[in-house]
Amino acid sequence: MTTRNGAPSLRCASPQDLAQLLELYTHLNADNRPPIDEHLASLWREILDDPNHHVIVLEESGVLVSTCVLLIVPNLTRSQRPYALIENVVTRADCRKRGYATAVLDFARGIARERGCYKIMLMTGCKDEATLRFYEKAGYNRKDKTAFIQWLEL
DSSP states (O other): OOOSTTOOEEEEOOGGGHHHHHHHHTTTOTTOOOOOOHHHHHHHHHHHHOTTEEEEEEEETTEEEEEEEEEEEOOSSGGGOOEEEEEEEEEOGGGTTSSHHHHHHHHHHHHHHHTTOSOEEEOOOOOOHHHHHHHHHTTOOSSSOOOOOOOOOO
16 A cells, blocks of 8 residues: 555555665664564564564655554453554654654554454653653553563573
8 A cells, every 4th residue: 555645544564664664663773773684574474474463554655654563462361352562653753743653553453442452551661751641642541550571681
C-alpha cells in the first residue's frame, strides 16, 4: 500500500519495509542499525509470518515516519482471552507532534480488540514527563501495575 498525494497511510509492515524500518529505529536508538544480512532477512521473514506479531507503520510520501510493534500473547487466564504488548514506539524526530504515534497506537488497539485481547501493556524507558503524559492521553495509565525488567546478557 502506498500513500496517495502524500497523505499518511497506516498499515502493517511488508517485506520491502525492512531498510526503512531499520532507519526509523535509529530515531529510537541511534546505534541500532544492523546490516541487512541473511540472518536479519530471515528474522524479518519470521516476524512477518507470525500472526501474533504486528509491525505497524505510518507512511507519508513513501517514507516510514512512525511505527510500533504489537504482540498478541495467548493466555490461559481471563477466560482465555489474549493480552497484547506494545514495543518500539518511535516517530522520526522531524515528524513528531503531528499525531502519528497516536495513530499507530490506535491502529494497534484496533488489532488487539479484533483479536479479543483484554488489555494492552506498554513500557517505556523514557522519564520525560511530556512523553509519559502522551501515553496517558493515548489511553495508558501508570497506576494499575508496576513494571520490572531484567536485562539478559548474551
